[in-house]
Amino acid sequence: MKRYFVIYNPSSGKELAAQKIFHVAETIMEIEDVEFTFYATKKKGDGQTAAIHGCENGYDMIISCGGDGTVHEIVNGIMKSSRKSKLAILPAGTVNDFAEQLKMPKACANFASLILKQSFRTIDVGKFNNDYFINVVGGGAFTSIPHNVTVEAKTILGKYAYYIRAAVQVPGELDNTHNITYEIDNTQYKINTLLFLIINSAGAGGFKNLCPNAKLNDGFLDIVIFEKTNNAELLQIFTKVFNGQHITHPKVHYYQGKNIKISSDLDLSIDTDGDFGGFAPAEISSVHNAIELLVP
16 A cells, blocks of 8 residues: 655645545545555655654655745655655745746645546756755846745735835845856856856746756756846846747856855855755755656
8 A cells, every 4th residue: 555645834825735635535545545644744854754753763755845945845855865765846825936937736635636647757856955856946136036925915915915025125235246156067266246046957936047048957057157247138138038039148047967066255155945954164065866847
């Protein structure tokens, strides 16, 4: 009998996460003889602890039901376990960046069908110092926006809470630049940086083509760096982001690498999968073929 361990965030998706995953489980159990165990997170770190428990106790698959933060914690738990369960992601958060890159179904019936189908893909995971990330590490302008949106605002406004916060912060963020040294596979670059993103998939923050050459299983991370620029050039860059043509702009630098080191002249906070991850200096690397992931 297959055993599935569900880790869900009860405050995700306007507090509908539990309802979604219970419906999925009910649908599957009407068709197959499987075991579901449920765990509701209560505070930061619960997802990682629960995922370690799920792996060490031999569950076939861990199902994440929440947003990017829930997925991030579960991935850390899987990566820090001696035995690695497979992973499935039911997007139920305010923002579901990684799940959207994978085109994961949000409808309960479609997600249940996906579990029954059992189609898996082995993907890479990023490592940030001693922790892990599934999709993106970033620093510089705008990366603090998710940290300043309250749970209450997300529950009431959904993803629009982020847009409102971004509109408030934009004027000050455009002057938020850092002189950053990047060492990518032993080659060094010094760039006065507005924003940098190191991405495992092709996109983040609702932008699907930030790193148009990225692949989830190529052993590389993709790095896009937006250099300090004037407002007119920044507008040019922004209009090209949607189709991936921004990487041709002279103030945008695009690299691929397996091992990256970052240091800055000033205090530089770094975001991992939408949460505060720490400060530079930092070492970031790709862990090739790290997790088996349920995919459409």
